[in-house]
Amino acid sequence: MPKRNDNTINGNFKGRNILSLDQFDLPSLDLLFKTADNLKAIAIDAKPSDILKGTITTLLFFEPSSRTFGSFSTAIKQLGGQTLEIQDPQTVSSVAKGETLEDTIRTFQSYTHAIVMRHPEKGAVQIAASVADIPVINAGDGTGEHPTQALLDMYTIYETCGRLDNLTILCAGDMLNGRTVHSLIRGLSLYKNNTIYLLSPKSLKLTRDDFKNFSQRGIILVEIESEKDIPKYADVWYWTRVQKERFKDLSEYEKVKTRFTVTKELMNTYAKKDMILMHPLPRVGEIHEEIDSDPRSVYLSKEMRNGKYIRMALMALTLGRI
Ligand code: NCD
16 A cells, blocks of 8 residues: 655545644544544454454554553454564664664565554654655654544543533643643644643743744643642643653652642542543552542543554554545
């Protein structure tokens, strides 16, 4: 299948790289969400499916992953496709012998029909895509973006709030390094009248370039540094982990790692009755376990499962099987 290199998806996923939420437009998001709605019964009811039969997808993960890796792997298999799974290529592939990223991509594109890649460096997935003549999907590139996480997050918001516009969202934690937030802001900017409060320590705010770039899209971004500035009417709380692996100085990490933590008290004071609490996971102390049973918590239930459904839809569309 020849690859298409034009940027915006425009409702046609076939043969496309999926690198950034910047490629998305409303018809493409609609199509993706409807496809996920239609395909999820295959997973829930364990129905045999031939949708991806004959296809093999490389999962090339240079960084640790549980949910993204596990959901891509099972999404593809659930639809009858196969995977070539390379976790930690630095140890198990010829990368360990000094092979370049470009040659690594040339190798796996010779054997498979798509490459899902995670890498610690921002921009590495773009380099891979520029070499590959098959679709490359960004499963997280350093502090850059994590588009498929944002897609499943938006699908979860749509499913629970019934809309993706006119929302007040609180994002908390690591705005500087959190790639899921970088993609989510881009995605929510496509819809009207959204306001995002960004709660983080001063040192973990968005870069000024990102802040300017995002603000020009029509979305309202409000940076806050204290819990007492959390608006009590927020529809969504999107909590995140402080990204330890991005810190050069771990003593700096220690100072901020659980500066913002969801406790019962915080929920009781600032969260409205019908909000939802999300987190891309993993959490490392920033949401107390006592919150898990709150009916507003969706991170361990809907949000995680939706990762599989959205990735089923994305692979079926990208490989041109739907
Ligand atoms: C996120 C990531 O890798 O960016 N995890 C995920 O894919 N669900 C968030 C994180 O690691 O904090």
